[in-house]
Amino acid sequence: MARTGSGALLSRRNIKLDSFLKRNMERMVYERIRAYEPCVVKSETINKVYMHVVLSDERVYLTEYPPRTLTEAFCFRDVQDIELVNDLPDFLRGKDRELCQHIRVTYITEKPAARGRDWLRRDRRVGLPPRRPSLYPTITHTLEGYPEHSPSGEEVYMLPPTRSASCPNPETLGLLRVPHPPTQSVSTTPSLYSPTGSPTSSPSSSNHRLNLPDTGQLQRRIGSVLSRLLRRDCANSGEEREAELHLYAISHTSRLYLRIQSSWNSFIIRSTLLLDTLFRGRCSASSDSSSTKQLPAISCERTAHLFGQLSSELLQEGIGVERLYLLLQELRTAAHHNIALRRLFWKTSEVCVFLVQTLEESLHGCQSLSGIHTEDQLLLSTLVVQTLAVMFRETDVEPARLNLLSAKKGSLTSRMLLALICDAELQTQNLADCEVSCSLLTLILLFIESVVNVSLLRQLQALLAEYLDAACSLLFEILLSGHEASRCSSADNFLSVGWILGVLQPHPHLLSFISYQAQQVVLVLSDGQESFLSPFQSVLLFQRCRLLLACLQSNSQLAQHLQIHFREEFRYSVxxxxxxxxxPPHYPISRPTLRLLQQILTLFCTDNHTQRHMHLQLKTGL
Known part of the structure; x- marks a missing residue:
C-alpha cells in the first residue's frame, strides 16, 4: 500500500485518502497502489487544481482534495515520455514557485481534443443545456454509485477550509478560491443524471396543454445526438494524438517524479515480458485489473504463513544443493505471482542475507583449479541472482527495503554488488581457447576427447552467459534504487548511483563485466543478426543501455574505459x-530503449573536452 507524501521519502499514510481508495477500488488494484501525493494538476480538462495523484503499477489516477471521485489520468502503456521541466510556474509565488517540481507526462490518447468540447460549449448560446466535457472521456463513479463527470477546465474546486501540513497555503499557490454556486432544488432545475443514471426533468404545464414535447427533454435529445455524432466521428477517424498532463509538486524533496518513472520502467518491462510465452506461463496470474479471469487472491495472512514456512526450510542447516535449488525455484515463482511476498522479503533480513552469502560462496568460493565454474555453481548462482532481481521489482516504496539496504552504511548492499560481478572476459576467453585447442588436437589425436569434453565447455559458456544476463538485470534494479538517492538531498539516503559504482570500482573484474555488457549491445544491434528481438532480448537491451548510460554519466573511470574500447563500435556499428x-513497435519497451540509445550515441560522439564537462554536470546521476 502507498506510504508516501510530499516532502518525505516514505511518510505516514493519509488515512482519509487511504480509506477512500480502499472503498472505491477492487482489492487487487488497491493492493498494488505504490504511492500518492498532493500536487497541482493541469491538463486539457483540469486547470491548475490542487488534487491527489494516486500511482499504481499500471495507471495514474486523480482525485480531489479531499477525495470525492476517482478518475484515471492515463495508463503507462500509453506514455511517451516523462520529464522534469526546468521552469518557474507563473501561477505560483514566493518560495513555492522556486521549490516546485514541474512534471510533464506525454501520452497517447484517442479521446477528442479540447476543441471538440469547445464546439459543444459554443452551442450553449442557442439553448443547449450545459454539458460537461467529461461526457467524452471515461466516466468515473462517485461514492453513491452513480456516474459523475471529472472536473472541466472551467471548474475550480474550493480548497478545503482545514488543510494538512502537506497542503500549501492557497494564497501562495495563486489558485482561485471561488464558492460553489448555490444549490438549487431538484424540482425546479433538471439534473443530467438521476441516482439511477437516467435523465430527469420537470415538464412545464404549457407544453402539456399544447401537447408539445418537453423543452428540457428536447434539448437533452439534441445534446445527446450531437455528443453521439462527435464520439462517432472521433471513433471512425481512429486517429491517435498526444496529450499532456502537467503535475506541479510544491516541494523540492518530492518523490513524485521518481515514483512515476520507476512505475513506468516496471510496467514496460513486465508488459513486454508478458508477450513472451514462457514468461507468461510463469506469471499467469496477471496483475492487470482489466483481466476478466484472475486467479483467486491469497490473503496477506496466508502469504505471510507460506513465506515463513519457505524461509525456515531455506535457512535450515545442512541443506543440500539440490534441495536448495528447488526451494529457490519455488520462492522465485511465488515472488513473480505475489507482490505481498516481495514486500515480506524485505521486512526480515535473514533470507536476503542468506541469498547474498549463497551467491558469494557459489560464484567465488568454490571454483575449480582451472578457474572455470562448474555447471552446478553457475545454475545456483543464476537462480539466486534472478530471485534477488524479482524481489526488487515494484518494491521501491517499501521502507523496509531502504532500511535493509542502507543499514550499517550499506554493508549488505556492498556485499551483494561485489558478489554479483565476475570475470566475464577472462572466463569466456578461457573457454574459447579450450574449444579451439580441443578442435585442433581432435584432428591430430583422437584420444583428446577423453580429456576435454567440448560439448561440456560449450554448455558452461552458455550458462555463464545466462548468469551475466541475470547479473545485468539485478544491477539494473539496484541502479534504479540509486537514481532516487541521486536526486535526494537527504544525507540518510546515500545509496546513489555514484555510490553504487564507487563500491564496484575497486572490483578486479568490473571492467571485463562492463565490457561484456557493452559488447552485447553492439552484437545485438549489428547487421546480420535476427530481424526482430524477442521480448526477453528487448528487455535485456533496455537494462544494458541503462547500465551503460549510468557508467558514462556517473563514473569517470568507467566512462573513459568505454570511450577508449567502444567509441568506434558505437559510432559506426550501432x-x-x-x-x-x-x-518491434508493439513492444512497450521499444520507444524508451531507442531514447536511451540516442543518449548513449550522443555521449560516444562527444569530444573529450565536452565529455569531461558533462561528467562534472552529471556526476550526481541520471
Whole structure:
C-alpha cells in the first residue's frame, strides 16, 4: 500500500485518502497502489487544481482534495515520455514557485481534443443545456454509485477550509478560491443524471396543454445526438494524438517524479515480458485489473504463513544443493505471482542475507583449479541472482527495503554488488581457447576427447552467459534504487548511483563485466543478426543501455574505459535505424530503449573536452 507524501521519502499514510481508495477500488488494484501525493494538476480538462495523484503499477489516477471521485489520468502503456521541466510556474509565488517540481507526462490518447468540447460549449448560446466535457472521456463513479463527470477546465474546486501540513497555503499557490454556486432544488432545475443514471426533468404545464414535447427533454435529445455524432466521428477517424498532463509538486524533496518513472520502467518491462510465452506461463496470474479471469487472491495472512514456512526450510542447516535449488525455484515463482511476498522479503533480513552469502560462496568460493565454474555453481548462482532481481521489482516504496539496504552504511548492499560481478572476459576467453585447442588436437589425436569434453565447455559458456544476463538485470534494479538517492538531498539516503559504482570500482573484474555488457549491445544491434528481438532480448537491451548510460554519466573511470574500447563500435556499428528495425513497435519497451540509445550515441560522439564537462554536470546521476 502507498506510504508516501510530499516532502518525505516514505511518510505516514493519509488515512482519509487511504480509506477512500480502499472503498472505491477492487482489492487487487488497491493492493498494488505504490504511492500518492498532493500536487497541482493541469491538463486539457483540469486547470491548475490542487488534487491527489494516486500511482499504481499500471495507471495514474486523480482525485480531489479531499477525495470525492476517482478518475484515471492515463495508463503507462500509453506514455511517451516523462520529464522534469526546468521552469518557474507563473501561477505560483514566493518560495513555492522556486521549490516546485514541474512534471510533464506525454501520452497517447484517442479521446477528442479540447476543441471538440469547445464546439459543444459554443452551442450553449442557442439553448443547449450545459454539458460537461467529461461526457467524452471515461466516466468515473462517485461514492453513491452513480456516474459523475471529472472536473472541466472551467471548474475550480474550493480548497478545503482545514488543510494538512502537506497542503500549501492557497494564497501562495495563486489558485482561485471561488464558492460553489448555490444549490438549487431538484424540482425546479433538471439534473443530467438521476441516482439511477437516467435523465430527469420537470415538464412545464404549457407544453402539456399544447401537447408539445418537453423543452428540457428536447434539448437533452439534441445534446445527446450531437455528443453521439462527435464520439462517432472521433471513433471512425481512429486517429491517435498526444496529450499532456502537467503535475506541479510544491516541494523540492518530492518523490513524485521518481515514483512515476520507476512505475513506468516496471510496467514496460513486465508488459513486454508478458508477450513472451514462457514468461507468461510463469506469471499467469496477471496483475492487470482489466483481466476478466484472475486467479483467486491469497490473503496477506496466508502469504505471510507460506513465506515463513519457505524461509525456515531455506535457512535450515545442512541443506543440500539440490534441495536448495528447488526451494529457490519455488520462492522465485511465488515472488513473480505475489507482490505481498516481495514486500515480506524485505521486512526480515535473514533470507536476503542468506541469498547474498549463497551467491558469494557459489560464484567465488568454490571454483575449480582451472578457474572455470562448474555447471552446478553457475545454475545456483543464476537462480539466486534472478530471485534477488524479482524481489526488487515494484518494491521501491517499501521502507523496509531502504532500511535493509542502507543499514550499517550499506554493508549488505556492498556485499551483494561485489558478489554479483565476475570475470566475464577472462572466463569466456578461457573457454574459447579450450574449444579451439580441443578442435585442433581432435584432428591430430583422437584420444583428446577423453580429456576435454567440448560439448561440456560449450554448455558452461552458455550458462555463464545466462548468469551475466541475470547479473545485468539485478544491477539494473539496484541502479534504479540509486537514481532516487541521486536526486535526494537527504544525507540518510546515500545509496546513489555514484555510490553504487564507487563500491564496484575497486572490483578486479568490473571492467571485463562492463565490457561484456557493452559488447552485447553492439552484437545485438549489428547487421546480420535476427530481424526482430524477442521480448526477453528487448528487455535485456533496455537494462544494458541503462547500465551503460549510468557508467558514462556517473563514473569517470568507467566512462573513459568505454570511450577508449567502444567509441568506434558505437559510432559506426550501432545505428538507430537498425535498432528501430529490430525492436518491434508493439513492444512497450521499444520507444524508451531507442531514447536511451540516442543518449548513449550522443555521449560516444562527444569530444573529450565536452565529455569531461558533462561528467562534472552529471556526476550526481541520471
Amino acid at each position: 545505428k538507430l535505424v537498425c535498432a528501430q528495425e529490430k525492436l
